[in-house]
Amino acid sequence: MIHTEHKDYTGSKLGMWLFLFTELLLFGGMFLLFSVYLVRYPQEFVAGGHQLNVVFGTINTVVLLSSSLLAAMAVSAIQRNDRRFAMLLLGGTVLCAAIFMAIKYVEWSTKIHHGIFPGSPHLVAGPPGESVFFSLYYLTTGLHGLHVLIGATLLTWVALKVKHGAVHSDDYVLLENSALYWHLVDLIWIFIFPLYYLIL
């Protein structure tokens, strides 16, 4: 019996977008919390934001925007069946992800070293608004960081599939969907950055 694989490009992409909407609502919940507590503790939130490093935040924003460019270019490359260039671009995207995580590591470890983490003596002794700000900061950037790791792993796996010829110009929805996931990671950061780092 001949088994023909069923491919559905439109259905596949639609399914991915529906999943992305659930991700939007997941992070949306965290932005909801942020907005409610910003209204309740405006001064503490501004003070909390002051303690975040704007330079690191801006660099990370540029890094993610650039990684998004590379991922989008990778889709165009595979559509042209330029597999080598697609692999190179995906590699660049993953490199950007690594830079982002390295900067995030520096940010987090510096904060933790200064005794600023959920439940720390310093935060427990301080105003409740400050604790809420940092709890939300760690939760949101932590979940976002997890998505960066997942996205980078996904793109690496797809790059290998391109290398082995499993993903090519006649069947590249896997790459396109992975790039969509990556753009979502970028989108979320586009909102995290001004809300946490720039409301001073």
Next chain:
Amino acid sequence: MTGDAAQHHVVSYVKLTFVWLVLLFLTALTVGVTRLDLSGYKILVALSIACLKSGLVITFFMHMKYEGRLLCWLLFVALVTLVIFIGFTFFDVLYR
């Protein structure tokens, strides 16, 4: 089928790079504007620019400009849900 039409539309590297440059400019703008003393309006301006940036990412990087109407409307539904989700909460929060 519309799916096939979208499948074959290749966005040029030049166009993507141009969108990226605009995004970088908007990032610089956000940082610059929030250094000014606008008090309450600061968050509104920052969020507006963020919406513009995300609009560009969705339209060009995520190919929404070249997709069918169904996808566009579904995105709209998701965004409206989010707006109601956050907006209606404030009917409670603002009047406590």
